[in-house]
Amino acid sequence: MKTETDYNAQAKSNPVFMTAKTAVYFMNQAGLTDSSKIVDALKLDGKIFQCVDSDTIMGNALVVEAKYRTMCRLIENAGYHTCVDLPCGYTPKALHLTEKGLRFIGLDLPIVVQEFEPIIKSLAANKNLMTFHGVDATNYTSLETALSDVDEPICISTEGMMMYFDENEVNAVIENIRALLEVHDGCWITPDPEFKLQFILSFRSIFGDGAIEKLMNVSGNAAMKQSDVSNLSNSFILDATNITASLKTTENLLKSHGLKFERVNVAENMPELNIYGKLTTEQIFNFKDAMRRCNCWIITPDSRNKFAMKKSSPFEMICKFDSGTLFIKLRGRIDSISAPKILTAWENEKSANVIDAVKIDCSDVEFISSAGSRVLSRIQAETE
Secondary structure, eight states: OHHHHHHHHHHHHOTTHHHHHHHHHHHHHTTOTTHHHHHHHHTOOGGGGTTSOHHHHHHHHHHHHHHHHHHHHHHHHTTOSEEEESSOTTOTHHHHHHHTTOEEEEEEOHHHHHHHHHHHHHHOSOGGGEEEEEOOTTOHHHHHHHTTTOOSOEEEEOOSOGGGOOHHHHHHHHHHHHHHHHHHOEEEEESGGGHHHHHHHHHHHHHOTTHHHHHHHHHHHHHHHHHSOSSOOOTTSOOTTOHHHHHHHHHHHHHHTTEEEEEEEHHHHOOOOGGGGGSOHHHHHHHHHHGGGOEEEEEEEOTTSOOOOOOOOOOEEEEEEETTEEEEEEEEEESTTTHHHHHHHHHHHHHHSOOSEEEEEEEEEEEEOHHHHHHHHHHHHHHO
8 A cells, every 4th residue: 555655646746658659659559679678568558649640649759769779879879888867767778778888877766766766677697787877866865875876977868858847957967967966077968958849840841831830739738748848848848939148158157067968960860760761851851951960969067066965854754633634744845755744744644634824944955846846736736
């Protein structure tokens, strides 16, 4: 019973984990090696996309395969033996990279790791080269603990994560990645700053301008259902309608965290894609041409800027029920690691007592993520 409660609490706190399942579904549509086995193990099928037309599925499969395979190539060429994939999601990247002899450390929400680790290891020929850890990207302690046995430079890869954060969270994540690179050395590779541009140019290249409105509607609706985020924007993400200005904003953001970056062209690093077999010659030409305007980013510490990591207090929670009122005292961080604990405690208290009111003391809370806000809002709604 406790395991089921924990899983449900994690799912309610972090619904964004479902977007990772859509990614592997699209990989399967593109015919990526091993993706069908993962889709089968997750029991995903076309029913979850029954309201989405075939063009939208095709366009998403194209974007997902292009990003995934370009990222794999960049990681391989970076020259580091250890890849830290944050988030690892449900993709076959662990299989691909360990087959190349790289060490793979998959980091994701506990709910993802709990479900995915046994699946991917059942398919792996090199289990000894892969490990998985449940973390919160905004929580440095969880990241530091996951890499406690790493004594060499690392290649951190983030794909499809940064757009789901608000400004507070995105700054925390960047600070944490900077801290990891300070400890271990290495680099951070991500396509996320230009994800909007890549989506728009990809769809336009194969379906024309008429596909853009449909793309944005489908993407926005899916985001709201799965993550409570509809605009998928923050200062790390470039504005596709004003690249020049937003590029400066992102540069200043990274500089404030002691980081510098290099943009590497997608077209120059993208292998031939499986999904080309479903496209016309003209569509393939247009897509390759469009990718000449898109880049992945390789981010490294700037030795000219000093860096000091801020320490945070551990999470603590005290619950007390008295005369119909539940008193909750919270301390430290409320994030994807701690928020499910709050929700589980709340649901246990509801089962044991008739609660007329809830008073939550957040005076000693140092950080609250979207997962934390979601849980506190849920408790508030259920007591009104």
